[in-house]
Every structure is written in structure tokens, then in C-alpha cells.
Amino acid sequence: MIVDAYAPIQLNGHLHLSHPATERWNLVQWIRDTSRAWSEVAWDELDLDADEDPRQLLGLEELSFGTHNGLWPIASTDRGETIFLDATADATRLVINYDETWAEHRMDFTEWLHRYLVGEDMTGPNSSAFYPGPVKLQHLPMSAGERPEPWYGPERGM
Numbered sequence: 644m645i646v647d648a649y650a651p652i653q654l655n656g657h658l659h660l661s662h663p664a665t666e667r668w669n670l671v672q673w674i675r676d677t678s679r680a681w682s683e684v685a686w687d688e689l690d691l692d693a694d695e696d697p698r699q700l701l702g703l704e705e706l707s708f709g710t711h712n713g714l715w716p717i718a719s720t721d722r723g724e725t726i727f728l729d730a731t732a733d734a735t736r737l738v739i740n741y742d743e744t745w746a747e748h749r750m751d752f753t754e755w756l757h758r759y760l761v762g763e764d765m766t767g768p769n770s771s772a773f774y775p776g777p778v779k780l781q782h783l784p785m786s787a788g789e790r791p792e793p794w795y796g797p798e799r800g801m
Contacts, residue, residue, distance in 0.1 A: 653782075657722060667784075713730055735750060746767050761799075776798065777795035777797060
């Protein structure tokens with residue numbers, strides 16, 4: 644998996660993938676913190692439009708985060724988007740929060756990542772982050788002063 648092989652990493656300057664074996668970019672802690680923050684949202688008290696309410700998008704009465712039948716945050720971007728895996732859909736539905744709205748994609752993370760990297764709108768309308776040529780990879784800094792150099796994947800013919 645890409646996380647085991649490369650994370651913590653930033654892909655094409657936007658998408659962040661953390662790793663469970665690092666202190667600074669710890670995936671487990673990020674999932675816990677992010678799930679806790681989303682769980683504290685008082686969904687019933689908010690006056691939300693249909694595209695702002697993930698319960699309506701997903702057909703759920705209640706939302707839970709980080710539970711066996713909830714949404715699991717798995718990645719984020721520097722543009723404020725959070726990518727969730729829907730635990731109730733056997734890892735074949737991703738749910739994206741972006742700019743106070745939500746989107747769903749009925750596919751696994753591998754397909755979503757491929758489409759994201761080839762420039763499809765995978766985090767919401769008009770959200771593509773396509774860069775022609777090889778994918779840019781850059782490790783996330785492990786200390787405050789570290790500035791990791793980027794490297795590039797193989798030519799994609801794009």
C-alpha cells in the first residue's frame with residue numbers, strides 16, 4: 644500500500660497521507676483527533692442545505708466517525724478537504740468533505756487516488772488538481788527545520 648511504502652507524504656502538492664509509525668504525522672492519532680472533532684458537531688442543531696448535510700447524502704439518520712459503522716478519515720489536502728472511508732460500505736465508498744459540502748464516490752481508495760491524480764474532480768465540483776507529467780512526491784517534514792526535496796514518479800504520458 645502507498646502508506647506503508649511512502650507516507651508520510653504529499654502528492655502533487657496537495658494530498659497528504661500520514662503513516663501510523665511516525666510521531667509527527669501519526670495516522671492513528673490524526674484519525675482519532677479528526678474523528679473526535681467531527682463527532683462533536685451538533686448536526687441536529689445546524690440549519691443545513693441538502694448538500695451540506697452528509698446524513699442526507701448518505702441516507703443516514705445519524706452520523707458517527709471512527710466507529711465500526713461510521714466514517715473514517717483517511718487523508719486530507721492542504722485545501723481543507725477531508726477524505727473519509729465509509730466503514731458500512733465494505734471500503735467501496737469514499738465520502739469527501741470540502742468547503743462545507745459533501746460528495747460521495749462509490750469506489751475504493753485506489754481508484755479514487757488514480758482519478759484524483761489524473762485530474763478528475765474527486766473532492767468536489769471544480770476541484771481537480773491535475774499536473775501534467777510525473778506525479779510529484781514529497782515527504783512531509785519530520786522536524787520543524789526539515790525541508791524535504793520533492794521527487795517524481797515515472798512519466799505518465801500526460
